[in-house]
Amino acid sequence: DVKVTQSSRYLVKRTGEKVFLxxxxxxxxxxxxxxxQDPGLGxxxxxxxxxxxxxxxxxxxxxxxxxxxxxxxxxxxxxSASTNQTSMYLCASSLPGGNSPLHFGNGTRLxxx
Amino acid sequence: xxxxxxxxxxxxxxxxxxxxxxxxxxxxxxxxQWYKQRPGGHPVFLIxxxxxxxxxxxxxLTFQFGEAKKNSSLHITATxxxxxxxxxxxxxxxxxxxxxxxxxRLMVKP
Numbered sequence: 219d220v221k222v223t224q225s226s227r228y229l230v231k232r233t234g235e236k237v238f239l240x241x242x243x244x245x246x247x248x249x250x251x252x253x254x255q256d257p258g259l260g261x262x263x264x265x266x267x268x269x270x271x272x273x274x275x276x277x278x279x280x281x282x283x284x285x286x287x288x289x290x291x292x293x294x295x296x297x298s299a300s301t302n303q304t305s306m307y308l309c310a311s312s313l314p315g316g317n318s319p320l321h322f323g324n325g326t327r328l329x330x331x
Numbered sequence: 332x333x334x335x336x337x338x339x340x341x342x343x344x345x346x347x348x349x350x351x352x353x354x355x356x357x358x359x360x361x362x363x364q365w366y367k368q369r370p371g372g373h374p375v376f377l378i379x380x381x382x383x384x385x386x387x388x389x390x391x392l393t394f395q396f397g398e399a400k401k402n403s404s405l406h407i408t409a410t411x412x413x414x415x416x417x418x419x420x421x422x423x424x425x426x427x428x429x430x431x432x433x434x435x436r437l438m439v440k441p
Contacts, residue, residue, distance in 0.1 A: 253431075258340060260419060261374070261431040277332070277430075308373060316361060316427050319376035 221245070222323035224309050230329045237296040239326050241309030247321070248314045250292035252276075252284060255306040255325070267292055268314065299330045333358050335422045337432030345440050350407040352435035354420035362423050363396055363403045368434070369416045410439050 225240035253261040263276030265284040285293045310320040334357040366374035380396035417434040
């Protein structure tokens with residue numbers, strides 16, 4: 219069974235802080251994704267990666283960056299947290315190809331005060 | 332860019348009633364996936380539809396993909412309290428990008 223682990227379930231940070239959200243998957247999946255989930259807006263793609271050291275912008279990359287130094291780990295970085303980045307962040311992984319389902323982590327609820 | 336609209340946003344039903352959520356894409360899709368997120372949980376993959384007009388069933392759940400591959404629906408027959416959660420569709424376009432709908436939150440009164 220695929221396991222996608224996010225390092226924190228809840229996180230509270232101050233405006234302007236640099237924030238790291240970590241995600242690790244144990245199924246050797248090539249693809250990894252970061253989404254944010256807000257009520258009524260569904261899941262919006264921030265960044266994704268199809269391979270180590272590779273990254274692509276999703277629909278809402280502004281204010282975020284990512285790092286993928288190892289295949290199993292995909293980190294989301296908020297360079298300078300702002301209150302409008304308060305949200306639920308979900309990491310996902312999948313096999314390559316257009317027919318593979320996403321496997322999600324449990325999410326990190328980030329509050330920026 | 333591609334947009335995927337899902338309606339309704341919320342639905343309250345009495346246990347035993349049927350439930351349907353609808354998903355509409357602004358562009359033709361190569362496939363569509365459905366996910367369920369229980370309260371406090373994360374989205375879990377339910378099914379994928381690929382062919383025009385495809386219908387798939389999982390027990391009381393029936394999934395349909397429209398003939399034009401731009402819309403889809405999920406129908407639950409005789410809802411149970413275990414069906415509570417938010418149902419998301421996610422449409423994949425020709426560029427292999429997956430776009431999620433806003434989700435339908437289902438609440439079931441026992």
